[in-house]
Amino acid sequence: MPTVTVIYALLFYVATAILIVGLGFKIRQYWRTPQPLKIPTTPAPMNGSGVVVRMLREVVIFESLFKSNKWIWIFGWVFHAAMAVALLRHLRYFTEPVWGWVVLIQPFGVYAGFAMMLGLAGLLVRRFVVARVRYITSPSDILFLLLLLAIGATGLSMKFVSPTDIIGLKAFMLGLMYFDWQPLPEDANLLIHLGLVISLMIIFPFSKLLHAPGLFFSPSRNQPDDVRMKRHPGAFEAENQARGA
């Protein structure tokens, strides 16, 4: 097996393990940490199904962000929506036969790639031109945008500038999944693209990308405003019950 293939194969396993274990650890930590008090923020729904709807709106259309800043919203939403489409489109490298709906979104994939770059570029520009945002930006915030831009750029260039050996890539990916390694096409563009994706996977659980699981655990968003209808016992419940009649 070529050395490059061995290195990338091992890196993919390590990165996947870090991503899953790291995220699993954080999610478990959020899950286990008690939320002492009821602190939903207005406009809070009064019951659980209302919370599901609120959460869906936050995830799908970034509702709160829409209320607060249209520029960040448009760039941010376009970037995420496009990234979601691009990610789903990548499923074709991991499935054989390719699922029907993945085939259906293929034509949109290319537009999504460009849209994602556009959104990211907008967010990056904001970090330099809006004084308030510049003030709160640390190097890692810029690096994230550059990393994602680079992933997008190398990905698109494989489509438009120097097409890579897709068949070989797919064989490599499926090989990884079924522990039956196949050689990875040694194309510089592809190697950079995959290298960057691997770094993103490794960084994910240690970074602000925790906003993705974080949103679902945010008490101001996931609590219903049902305090007068339901009890919400906390750390003092045992003591309170023992106060005697």
Next chain:
Amino acid sequence: MADFDTPELKDFLETPALCPGSMEHSKPFVAAPVHQEALGFPGELVENWQEKAIDRMGELLDTNRALRVYLDSCVKCGACTDKCHYFLGTGDPKNMPVARQDLFRKVYRRNFTTAGKYVPWLVGAEDLTEETLDDWYSYFHQCSQCRRCSVYCPYGIDTAEISMAARDIMDHIGIGQKYSNEIIGKLHKIGNNLGLPEPALANTLEGLEEDIEEETGIAVKLPLDVQGAEILLVTPSADFFAEPHVDGLIGYAKVFHAAGASWTISSYASEAANFAMFIGSQEQMREVAQRIWQAARDLGVKRIILGECGHAWRVAYSFWDTLVGPFDFLDPAYPMPMHICEYTDDLINREKLRLNKAANDEMTLTFHDSCNVARATSMGGRPGGQFEIPRAVIKAVCNNFHDMADDTIHEATFCCGGGGGLLTDDLTELRVKGAKPRMQALNAVVEDHGVTHMAAICAICKSQFSKVMPYYGLEMDAIVSLHQLVSNAIVLEGSIQEEELDGTGEDDEAGESLEAEDEVAAIDG
């Protein structure tokens, strides 16, 4: 008047240019050892304060999911940067919610995250230095915990939670804030923030009864410690003496009287305010709330009603049950707790009150949504009830009402600038500047719609506005209690007001209803 410039009000609210360090000097007085120790905190800065602070931070992270999630999740998108009234009023970048959080987050990252331990420069992680502690004391006392930022953050990150945690940590290493801690101590000792003992309270209430009798000709009671009363009224102690708060208290008394309710105030728990929320201490908050639970049970009341107080309503509505519940001795037929506005609104809807709107005709009203009511509670058991019910009451007792701009009311409301334990004279500059966004919105309706008065349902808002309005060229009595308006309009049976209305024949009544119709059109249009 002071050694700072009052912000100028323009036609619209501008986002200020950044003025780094412009509010660095703003710091409230530090609590004296006796005030610290009364609450079980160290009297002064402990020797190994860094270590102690990090230990305490670790404890909070393990017991408070919100804190942990908020610290991890911020992506520095910047959506909150122009949402805080203190930033809008001062331009100090550390008053941008995310920058305020970052003062805490950088220490969290350095001590509790992998990235912060190994590559601190990359992720803005820093140790807790003396300089940072200084910033903490300054800027975590420039947050009124109003939660406006939380509404606009894509993840609901609530800077109030982080300010509370920071203040709690500072208390634990010996540098508390004098204003809040001294007051909490007084409450533990005497039962209210003012340190007003039972005889003085009884005296005050008697005085008010005389005032009402003089005004109306009938004996409206303000009962104290009545065993077996049905309703316990818990109201902020400012209602007993401050202007315009006391006019609100008179309003509640008249409403209870008109409804024929059996009610009482408790001298043991004569305070609705719970300043322990401001310092982020659940233990202290519980101790304060426990007095009310105890008083309610000892007096044998069936229900508890809260007077006009913003953060008190939040603590009562959202936290009481968790901290000191269950309140299983109360009558489950009523919501626990109930807001005085809900009570009055219900009576109005059932046509139990006779109201003469014309009594408020000299005023054109607007309504200030208090932050804690608006963003941390509800009323009437429906979303948005906290906005509709107070307005419904105002419109039932006043002919002239005009809301301020949409982006300054309801969930988007601006804090008065004095909440969260900042209502103290050592923070006057901050209070005046922080009031700017609200003053701007008020000024606009004053100029465009002839608004003369602003009603509020929060003791802190009322005190804050009477203090800062003169800086902006507004009269200090332009702020009124909501129940003051009810008090003006309510026509009690057998009162002088009833006689005046009914004694003057039919002409007047016809005139009055015509007027009322005109005004409905004005409000709708």
